Amino acid sequence: MLIDYHVHALAHGEYEYSFSWIEEYLRRAQAQNIAQIGFSEHDWFEERIDIELVKGVAARSEFCRMMVRVGIEVDYKPGREPEISRILAQKPYDFVIGSVHHLGEWPFDHPDHKNGFLQREIDEIYQEYYAMIDRAVKSNLFDVVGHLDLIKVWGFKPTARQENHFIKPLLRGMRMSGTVVEINTGGLRKPVKEMYPSELLLRDLFAHNIPITFGSDAHHPEELGSGLSAALQTAWKVGYRKASGFTRRQSTSYPLSEIRQGIS
Template sequence: MLVDYHVHVVAHGEYHYREEWLNQYLDRAQQRGVQAIGLVEHDQFKERIDWRLIEALKRTDLHIAAGLEIDFVPGREESIKRMIDQHPLDFVMGSVHFINDWAFDHPDHRAGFDALDIDQVYSDYYVLIDKLVKSRLFDIIGHLDLIKIWGHRPIKKDSLQHVQPILHSIKASPMVIEINSAGLRKPVQEMYPCRQIIEKM
């Protein structure tokens, strides 16, 4: 079954929920043989989601699910719970885009890698991923090894060594790991997660 549960209709705020725009996504999904599509916005754009439009456009030959991709930030767990409870969600994706206040995957902040110890960056990132998993707030873990986006690699421990203990926690939970092809279009030119991690899942 071919599925895509990481479709941002508003992208990063550039677009809007309109019937014609939404139908373009749904039509293209069906043309490509996708049988289930997940419309998921970053939580900062949650107020722009038209839940009634999503419901109205549901099709018998394409499963359409609505979700949120929520940035996991330690200390924000209670507000995340409230956010989840306040919306008619089919699924919730958790991801890490920030280490402290550093948006490491944003092109404008890419240079931050040059000023930091790469092994510490990887360690800090996977500490956050571990906390995300243990929070049990999410159904899907988005782009598990996003920290590699610009091609920076750890020196003392490889990514698999960082993530291996976390995989045990994920396997003991009802969560699933997203396999995301967006990394193939980024400088790292590799899926999230990498093949070595996928083979250990």
């Protein structure tokens, strides 16, 4: 019973919602033993998210045992809070992922802009990034923090000690707010070749009793569920025994033992 709450059927805009396209995702989910799937398009595609279409496909008898949810991934920037609130009020989303993809006007995870890491001190970049995540959490707009340490995407890293120093205030904020953090396996397909967050950070999350969920960050059916078995095993090794699912912005905990049985 794998769960995948980070799925982009529209990818970067090159695909469209259609009955056959969503059906392809759900059939792939069945083949991957995924019992819960959450579509989470980027917020700049909000007008193209068709919740009723997804529900229509999910209602087919062949998918009756699968939990199909529709959320949204929102790019957080300071000052966007009113706009984000407006976006979230437009549709009955099951969950909302808050992510940081920009520092100022710098889209740090875009391949055309990775040289920006060579123009500043790495510690300074990480400190700014985690401060931005902290602001996103404290906005209380989001249910899930997306790819917590995305800033490492190109392999530029501070020392572990420095990163721990930057993330401590954030951990306290997440614990107090009840925010869920996803284990996002998309990083395994990026130059860094690691999950988000790292196992070291995941141990910090567990120590602070911060709940988790899972997401493959799939942008195509072939990527759906990629790396989730490894993510599950890592979570279990760290000490987690539950993972979160969502319905209408409410989280529910599911035993990891059941999920582990599904991949044994």
